[in-house]
Amino acid sequence: MMDQWLFWAVAAALAAVVAAILVQALRRGAETAVEHPDLKVYRDQLAEVDRDLARGTLAADEAQRLRVEVSRRLLEADRAVQKAGGPGARTDRRGLVLAVGFVLIVLAGALWLYNRIGAPGYPDLPLALRLDMAEDAYKTRPSQAEAVAAVPAAPAAPAGAEFAALMDKLRAAVAARPEDVTGLELLARNESALGNFDAALAAQTRLLDVQGDAATADQQLMMAEILIAQAGGYVSPEAEGWIIRTLEQDPQHPMARYLSGLMFAQVGRPDRSFALWQPLLAEGPAEAPWAQAIRTDIQAVAEQAGIRFSLPDAKGPDLQGPSxxxxxxxxxxxxxxxxxxxxxxxxxxxxxxxxxxxxxxxxxxxxxxxxxxxxxxxxxxxxxxxxxxxxxxxxxxxxxxxxxxxxxxxx
Structure with a gap:
């Protein structure tokens, strides 16, 4: 409340100062806009005396006498005009009213515009504060368990009788051969597709234990992908840990770079998301899954980061299937x-x-x-x-x- 009061007090003071300057400038313009004819004649006579003296057609003493006489008549005429409230005075009053009215319209328009497109009562958010807020959001974001608890329960993905039978056989085969890497990969992938994320994580964890130091970057990242799917698309600190491990093993891994950018977008750092996604999009190929995902979000990310960016046209045919x-x-x-x-x-x-x-x-x-x-x-x-x-x-x-x-x- 105090911050809002201070803002409006400063704004009102600045508006008053600007209004006073505008009124004074417009008033002075109005004062000189119209001049009484007699005053103009006498001013022209004084200028003519100076010109005759410069040309040598008038003696200095005669020029001085004429200056005094014309100046006397100019002063008398000016006093008469002021006393009678002549055209100059009327113009002054009318100009003052117009100036005040103009300034009031400008101030009212500014207030209306700010109330319409501004954010009255919203605190100032300098860049340093926004970065601090993003850092705090990054450090305090929900854990995997908290995110999963917040995700609405989804019905299990339906499976045909043939597929269900094959899954039962796959589970039995992996249980009989728990060191089979191919079986574990298939089990993790398909359990995740069915929405059985706990079973998928268990299978992928077992696969990584079996592989040890021989685990590939893709196998490391699969852990992150399962965690992200389980959390409804949210990149938790646990998922980020697997992304980091993937990038440590393969710094150019495209999917890991995409998911890292997704995480930064979720914690309020669209600038970092853009820095990761823009070169990844340029590298292609256009049909890559991460490229398609980036094309969906990068324009909004660029706008949030204050970056001018035009999304390049996608390449390739757009043939459709049977309607x-x-x-x-x-x-x-x-x-x-x-x-x-x-x-x-x-x-x-x-x-x-x-x-x-x-x-x-x-x-x-x-x-x-x-x-x-x-x-x-x-x-x-x-x-x-x-x-x-x-x-x-x-x-x-x-x-x-x-x-x-x-x-x-x-x-």
Whole structure:
């Protein structure tokens, strides 16, 4: 309250000073705007005397006499004008009223504009204070357990009977061979896709124990990705620890750099996010999952950091798969023609996604149509491609895995 009172007191004082300066300047302009005709004549006569004296057509003593006489008449005329309240006085009063009215309009407009687009009552936030606040948010942000407790419970991802049976076999195989790295990787990935994050973390932890110093950067980062998915996209201190380990092993790891930027965006340091994401976006490739995720958020991050940035155009074709209208039109064709048309459109969608990646909606669509076409081998290949393309977006990847499971495609 005291800070607000002080702000408005200072603002009012500055406004009063500026208003006084404006009124005085406008008043002086009004005073000289109109001059009585007699006064102008006498001033012109004085100027003419000076010019005649300079040309030598008038003697000095005569010039002095004329100056005195004209000056006397000028003073008398000025006194008469002031006494009668002539045009100069009227203009002065009118100009003063106009000046005061103009200043009041300007001040009222400034107050209205500030109240509309400003932040009345909001405390000052200099850069040093904002950085301190961001540092405090970074140090005191919730732990993994706190974040998970705050995430609303989500229903388990549905799995087809075939996929559920395969998962039971995979769990049994890993339990029988707990040192099998490939089995542990598959188990961690698929448990995470099903939303069984505790089981996924247990499998990935076991994998890292088995690998020891031979653990790859990707295997280290998978721990962070599972933790982030479990926390609903939040990068906790525990997840950050695995990101740091990944970058220590591979400083140029693109996914780790992306997730590090995501963490900085969440704690109020968009400048650091931009510094990580902009070169990563420039490095490409455009179809990389982190590049697609960066394109979604980097413009907002740049604006928050006060950085001028124009998002470059994305490259690559934007072919679409079969729409509902396409499928309806196919119902009027012969069976062979209908099958050929659907295969052609599915092939276009499949080729584009497999080579360039695409949004999660297209991947889900592809899973569905391949399921309708009973193409399990192509479906598994598309799912493997989606695993790579959507690795930066655990929620999207889980949606694709769910669609694949519903279509009967086992990983």
């Amino acid at each position: 509902a209208a396409d499928m309806a039109a196919a119902s009027d064709m012969s069976a062979a023609d209908r099958q050929a048309m659907i295969e052609g459109m599915v092939g276009q969608l499949e080729a584009r996604l497999m080579s360039d990646g695409g949004p999660v909606e297209d991947w889900v669509k592809l899973m569905g149509v391949l399921g309708v076409l009973a193409q399990p081998d192509r479906g598994r290949a598309a799912l493997a491609a989606a695993e790579q393309a959507l690795a930066a977006d655990p929620a999207a990847l889980a949606e694709v895995r769910t669609a694949a499971a519903a279509a009967g495609f086992a990983p």
